Amino acid sequence: MREPVNLNKETIVVHDPHDERHYGAVSFPVYQNSLFTFKTHEELETALALEVSSMIYTRGNNPTVAMLEDKLAKLEGGELARCFASGMAAISTAILSVIRSGDHIVCVDGAYGPAKKFMEQYLSKFNIETSFVDGKDIAQIEAAVQENTRLIYLESPTSLTFELQDLRECAVLAARIGATTIIDNTWATPMFQNPLQYGIDLVVHSMTKYISGHSDLVGGVIIGSQKHMDELFASEFQLLGGILHPQSAAIFMRGLRTLPLRMQKHEQNGLLIAGYLNTRPHIIRVNHPGLPDHPQHDLFKTQMLGSNSLLSFETDISMDNMRQWANSLQLFRKGISWGGYESLIYMKELSDGKFIVRLYIGLEEPDDLIRDMEQAFDSIGCGIK
Numbered sequence: 001m002r003e004p005v006n007l008n009k010e011t012i013v014v015h016d017p018h019d020e021r022h023y024g025a026v027s028f029p030v031y032q033n034s035l036f037t038f039k040t041h042e043e044l045e046t047a048l049a050l051e052v053s054s055m056i057y058t059r060g061n062n063p064t065v066a067m068l069e070d071k072l073a074k075l076e077g078g079e080l081a082r083c084f085a086s087g088m089a090a091i092s093t094a095i096l097s098v099i100r101s102g103d104h105i106v107c108v109d110g111a112y113g114p115a116k117k118f119m120e121q122y123l124s125k126f127n128i129e130t131s132f133v134d135g136k137d138i139a140q141i142e143a144a145v146q147e148n149t150r151l152i153y154l155e156s157p158t159s160l161t162f163e164l165q166d167l168r169e170c171a172v173l174a175a176r177i178g179a180t181t182i183i184d185n186t187w188a189t190p191m192f193q194n195p196l197q198y199g200i201d202l203v204v205h206s207m208t209k210y211i212s213g214h215s216d217l218v219g220g221v222i223i224g225s226q227k228h229m230d231e232l233f234a235s236e237f238q239l240l241g242g243i244l245h246p247q248s249a250a251i252f253m254r255g256l257r258t259l260p261l262r263m264q265k266h267e268q269n270g271l272l273i274a275g276y277l278n279t280r281p282h283i284i285r286v287n288h289p290g291l292p293d294h295p296q297h298d299l300f301k302t303q304m305l306g307s308n309s310l311l312s313f314e315t316d317i318s319m320d321n322m323r324q325w326a327n328s329l330q331l332f333r334k335g336i337s338w339g340g341y342e343s344l345i346y347m348k349e350l351s352d353g354k355f356i357v358r359l360y361i362g363l364e365e366p367d368d369l370i371r372d373m374e375q376a377f378d379s380i381g382c383g384i385k
């Protein structure tokens with residue numbers, strides 16, 4: 001039976017092709033094996049000659065993982081995806097697939113901390129230098145470019161202050177100077193931003209977050225062109241070996257089936273809570289690009305399809321009092337890894353002595369969350385009345 005083409009994202013996540021090998025099992029089975037064997041030695045040789053697409057050994061290909069990769073590539077509008085044991089495994093592999101000793105990287109300042117540390121501290125051991133720039137204005141990125149710049153590393157929006165880079169402009173600049181672009185698209189998910197369509201070369205996600213959606217898995221993915229991903233398979237993917245386990249791939253697929261629905265609710269909840277905070281006394285600034293008064297809201301509208309529920313704010317209340325506020329919250333857990341169903345709070349001290357409050361809004365009813373925040377503000381004497 002021919003598979004339908006040009007499916008919408010909502011259909012891609014729920015539709016698995018009918019597969020006679022699996023007795024019509026509605027969910028794709030877990031191929032819980034490291035090894036694939038062949039009836040004849042000739043068949044083994046044929047498979048080895050086409051290692052990139054053959055089922056030989058699970059450090060290379062595995063049908064359950066391949067099914068997840070196929071869905072993720074389609075959701076991002078890319079040719080090929082490869083899954084990894086964590087978002088950091090995907091990020092470090094993607095970077096290593098692009099740079100060589102002596103190269104220079106331009107990276108946005110607000111990128112995920114360990115990704116920055118990998119570039120700044122780890123890669124410097126191999127004579128690779130990284131310049132960090134704000135990135136809100138393309139001129140800042142351009143000014144940091146050197147003759148040996150081979151990679152522009154983006155994260156848009158960033159995941160603490162939610163600043164955007166103009167993806168179309170970054171892709172044009174990279175093409176002009178012969179550099180590759182990588183973007184961490186974890187915040188937006190494939191539902192709300194598809195950077196490959198603007199000319200970005202590689203998309204990475206921490207699947208641990210919204211793609212899993214249940215705070216029970218760790219994983220990552222790289223999506224890009226067949227050419228780049230096939231080369232990456234033969235080198236960094238197979239040699240570093242940070243692959244995703246087939247069991248995890250099956251559970252990721254279960255989470256993926258509700259991604260479109262969950263993201264709708266996260267978007268609604270995120271905007272409601274951001275709007276509430278925006279009008280509340282003692283809140284100086286709310287960082288959420290979906291808010292109409294966000295300084296980059298116009299850019300948001302031109303390159304994103306929606307927004308979601310990880311946001312931050314600055315307040316004139318002291319950090320000690322805000323710690324008390326956080327501890328008074330009954331519905332927000334204290335934790336860092338977002339993307340699940342449960343709301344979270346995390347506060348971070350910044351280098352200038354200020355601090356930022358990051359909220360992750362889960363799938364609870366937003367009225368309950370607002371009432372919880374209000375009772376916590378009352379408890380520290382910062383109630384509305």
Ligand SMILES: Cc1ncc(COP(=O)(O)O)c(C=O)c1O
Pocket residue numbers: 086087088089112159184186187205206207208218219220337
């Ligand atoms: C924006 C972003 N990118 C990448 C990562 C790394 O992903 P993982 O923890 O799955 O390695 C994280 C994890 O917190 C993240 O928030």
